[in-house]
Amino acid sequence: DPRATHLRQLSKEMGERKGDTKWYDMTAKVEEVMKREKGLLPNVDAYSASTYYMMGIPLDLYTPIFAISRISGWTAHILEQYANNKLIRPRAEYVGPRNVPYVP
Incomplete structure (x- = not known):
């Protein structure tokens, strides 16, 4: 899903700007494990939660x-x-x- 690439980058940038990359890092680790263990790549929803969190969305x-x-x-x-x-x-x-x- 090409949208996941853009949301991944946005999540990373927002975390770096706020000085808190733990949610991005956790999602990136899940992505890495799923790709390695199951051959699955993320869709657009994979990085949504970390991005929403950095945006302050409840x-x-x-x-x-x-x-x-x-x-x-x-x-x-x-x-x-x-x-x-x-x-x-x-x-x-x-x-x-x-x-x-x-x-x-």
């Missing part, structure tokens, strides 16, 4: 901000489903391995 607003940023997409999906009157199905077929054991 914790109880993080979830509403998350939802507000997605409402237009959710609404578009609802309108599409109502217009077509059928379940929305993926346009791709999964071709990966099957019956892989769950590893927490």
Whole structure:
């Protein structure tokens, strides 16, 4: 997610300006471990909390901000489903391995 790159940099810069990089550092460490252990890269939400924190946004607003940023997409999906009157199905077929054991 290219947005994650920009938010990562913003989080780092804000932490450095405030003299408190612990939230950025913690998120960067989680990113490093997830990439190494699971091969997963961060999406835009990965650095949201540390950035919001540096901006002074109250914790109880993080979830509403998350939802507000997605409402237009959710609404578009609802309108599409109502217009077509059928379940929305993926346009791709999964071709990966099957019956892989769950590893927490």
